[in-house]
Amino acid sequence: MSRINHRVAVLVLDGAKPLDVGIPAQVFANRPSMPYEVRVCGAAPGPVTGGDGLSYHVAEGLDAVEHADTVFIPGYREPATTEPPAAVVDALLAAHERGTRLAAISTGAFALAATGLLDGRRATTHWHYTRALAERHPRVRVDENVLFVDEGQVLTSAGAASGIDLCLHLVRRDHGVGLSNHVARRLVAAPYRSGGQAQYVPRSVPEPLGDLFADTREWALAHLDEPLTLQTLARHARVSARTFSRRFVEDTGYTPMQWVLRARVDLARELLERTDLGVEQIATRVGLGTGANLRLHFQRILGTSPTEYRHTFSA
Numbered sequence: 165m166s167r168i169n170h171r172v173a174v175l176v177l178d179g180a181k182p183l184d185v186g187i188p189a190q191v192f193a194n195r196p197s198m199p200y201e202v203r204v205c206g207a208a209p210g211p212v213t214g215g216d217g218l219s220y221h222v223a224e225g226l227d228a229v230e231h232a233d234t235v236f237i238p239g240y241r242e243p244a245t246t247e248p249p250a251a252v253v254d255a256l257l258a259a260h261e262r263g264t265r266l267a268a269i270s271t272g273a274f275a276l277a278a279t280g281l282l283d284g285r286r287a288t289t290h291w292h293y294t295r296a297l298a299e300r301h302p303r304v305r306v307d308e309n310v311l312f313v314d315e316g317q318v319l320t321s322a323g324a325a326s327g328i329d330l331c332l333h334l335v336r337r338d339h340g341v342g343l344s345n346h347v348a349r350r351l352v353a354a355p356y357r358s359g360g361q362a363q364y365v366p367r368s369v370p371e372p373l374g375d376l377f378a379d380t381r382e383w384a385l386a387h388l389d390e391p392l393t394l395q396t397l398a399r400h401a402r403v404s405a406r407t408f409s410r411r412f413v414e415d416t417g418y419t420p421m422q423w424v425l426r427a428r429v430d431l432a433r434e435l436l437e438r439t440d441l442g443v444e445q446i447a448t449r450v451g452l453g454t455g456a457n458l459r460l461h462f463q464r465i466l467g468t469s470p471t472e473y474r475h476t477f478s479a
Contacts, residue, residue, distance in 0.1 A: 178213050237273075
């Protein structure tokens with residue numbers, strides 16, 4: 165890193181979300197402790213229609229991208245159906261050719277993916293849009309469970325608050341843990357958050373699910389503390405186990421036992437949030453048997469432990 169301040173450009177696109185714009189603008193604002201300087205820009209100077217009732221007036225256009233060492237692309241509205249302007253795509257490609265670091269926050273990943281620079285690379289975005297990103301850009305290896313992905317000169321982060329995680333990561337990468345921790349204290353933020361964004365998704369079993377076997381799924385949710393096998397579920401649905409399994413996957417995208425496991429994890433999450441029951445008690449109530457088994461599946465599905473989850477989400 166040069167002794168000259170590292171130049172950061174925050175590229176505001178139509179529909180930009182205010183928190184996504186504000187995080188890098190504030191984190192990297194120049195001050196005695198911060199060897200950075202920030203320029204907020206748009207596809208062209210002037211007004212930019214924002215999201216959530218706010219609009220922006222940016223003083224600079226894409227010339228700010230030309231002079232930046234790092235460019236942030238904040239998230240914006242309607243990412244799955246909105247193409248970034250061709251001039252923005254060209255500017256990002258040219259910046260990457262110059263060695264500029266590109267970092268997307270939340271749905272800004274869609275604009276970055278439109279350049280082709282995420283093809284063959286891991287990337288993430290807000291959990292609500294991970295499937296849309298994968299469908300729109302099938303060559304991108306979308307990871308729906310992480311807070312951010314560092315692919316060297318191309319980085320992506322999940323929902324808005326994970327933009328803070330990404331910014332702190334870049335400060336840590338540029339200048340070490342000391343400055344990163346200093347910035348985290350100034351922001352009153354955790355220097356490093358454990359786990360991934362899967363723990364912030366409302367349910368492990370996604371909605372909506374198909375109507376087929378809905379009655380059996382509803383029955384299973386009321387009997388999660390009991391032994392539930394493929395044969396048990398098929399018997400309730402009055403079909404053969406083979407037919408039940410095949411049609412269940414077609415309808416939900418999960419095998420029956422994958423669905424049951426995720427439903428049990430969802431119930432465990434609810435009990436961790438709303439009760440004082442111990443991990444062993446919860447494991448028994450949700451049909452996972454032991455605390456060790458609950459911890460194993462919690463880590464695998466949510467990327468965190470029951471204790472950490474309770475610490476984060478309990479009332």
